[in-house]
Amino acid sequence: MSYQNLISEVKENILYVTINREKALNALNAATLAELADVVEFAAKTDEVRGVIITGAGEKAFVAGADIKEFSDYSGKQGEELARKGQEQVFNAIENSPKPFLAAINGFALGGGLELAMACHMRVAAEHAKLGLPEVTLGLIPGYGGTQRLTQLVGKGKAIEMITTASMISSVDAEKVGLVNYVVPQEGLISKAEEILNVIKQRAPLAVAAAIKSVIASINDEDGYGVEIEEFGKCFETKDFKEGVSAFVEKRKAIFAGE
Template sequence: MIYHTIVSELKEQILYITINRESKMNALNKQTLEELADAIAFAGNSNEVRGVLLTGSGEKAFVAGADISEFSAYTTEQGEALARNGHTHVFNAIENCPKPIVAAINGFALGGGLELAMACHIRVASDHAKLGLPEVTLGLIPGYGGTQRLTQLVGKGKAIEMITTADMITAEMAEKMGLVNYVVPQTELIAKAEEILNKIKQRAPLAVASAIRAVNANLHKDEDGFEIEIEEFGKCFNTSDFKEGTTAFLEKRKAVFSGK
C-alpha cells in the first residue's frame, strides 16, 4: 500500500510510524486508519521488525482526535460499523501486536488520539502534551476502546471523571495516574522511546511476544490469564532463543537472539 497520511520507515529493526497530517492536527480519518492498519499488520508479520515507534508529525499534536466531518451525519448502524472496524483493524491490532509498540506523544492526544496511544503497549509523553477524551462534548462517547482501556490504566473513578467532564490533563498528571510511563522534554521524546525499544530489541523476540500475549490475557474476560501464561511459558522451551539464552547465561556471555 502506498501511504498518503502516514510515513513508515524501518531503521535498525524499529518501524517508525508517523501520522502525517500536521495541518489537521494529525486527526484520524478513514484513510489514516486504513494505512495504520496496513502498517501494523506489516509490523506484526515481519521478522525484520522488533518494535514500533508511533508518533505524530510536528510538535503540536500526537493525534488531536478523529476527523468529525467524516461521520457527523452517520446513523446508529454506521456509527457501530465505524467503531467495530476501527477496533478490529487498528486499535485491537495494536494492543495484540506481538511486537512492542511505543507511543511518543508529542502534543495533544485527544479522543481517538488518546485511544490510539492507550492501545499501544508503552506511552512516553512530551512535557507539554495534553491528554483527554472530549467525546461527550459532541454528544458521543469514546468508540475505539477508550472507556475500557482508560479504566484499565487509571481505575474506574478517574476514568469516569475524565470521560464525563471531558477535561484535558497535563502530561505530569497523566504520569501520576499511570496513563503514561514517562514524561520528558519535547527534545528528548523520540530518544526516550528509542531507548525503551532498543533495550527490548536485546531480549528474545518470541519471549517478548509471549509476554505481551500473557499480559493482555489478564484484560480479556473470556480468557484465563494464568492458563495463557502457562501455555506461553511452555512454548518458550521449544525455541532456539531459549537454548541461546540459557547457554549464554551459563557461559557468562551476552545472548544473541535470532527470534526462532
C-alpha cells in the same frame, strides 16, 4: 511502504510511524485508519521489525481526535460499524500485536488520539502534551476502546471523571495516574522511545511476544493464568531458550535469532 497520510521507515529494527496530517492536527480520518491498519499488519508479519514507535507530525498534536466531519451524519448502525471496524483493524490489532508498540506523544492526544496511544503497549509524552477524551462534548462516548483502556490504566473513578467531564490533563498528571510511562522534554521524546525499544531488542523476540500476549490476556476476559502457563511452556521449545540458558551458564551475552 508508501502512504498518503503516514510516514513509515524501518531503521535498526524499529519501525517509525508518523501520522502526517499536521495541518489537520493529525486527525484520524478513514484513509489514515486504513493506512494504520496496513502498517500494523506489516509490523506483525515482518521479522526485521522488533518494535514500533508511533508519533504525530509537528510539535502541536500527536492526534487531536477523529475527523468528525466524516461521520457527522451517520446513523446508529453506521456509528456502531465505524467503532467495530476501527477497533478490530487498528486499535485491537495494535494491542494484540506480538511486536511492542510505543506511542511517542508529541502534543495533544485527544479522543481517538488518546485511544490510539492507549492501544499501544507503552507511552512516552512530551512535557507540553495534553491528554483527554472529549467525546461527551459532542454527544458521543469514546468508540475505539477508550472507556475500557482508560479504566484499565487509571482505574474506574479517574476514568469516569476524565470521560464525563471531558477535561484534559497534563502529561505530568498523566504520568502520576499511570496513563503514561515517562514524561520528557520534547527534544528527547523520540530518543526516550528508542532507549526503551533498544533494550527490548536485546531480549528474545519470541519471549517478548509471549509476554505481551500473556499480559493482554489478563485484561481481555481470557484465562490469563492459563495463557501464561501455555506460553511459558512454548518457550522451552525455542532455540532462543537454549541460547539464553547457554549464554547464562557461559557468562556471555545472548544472541537471539527469534527462533
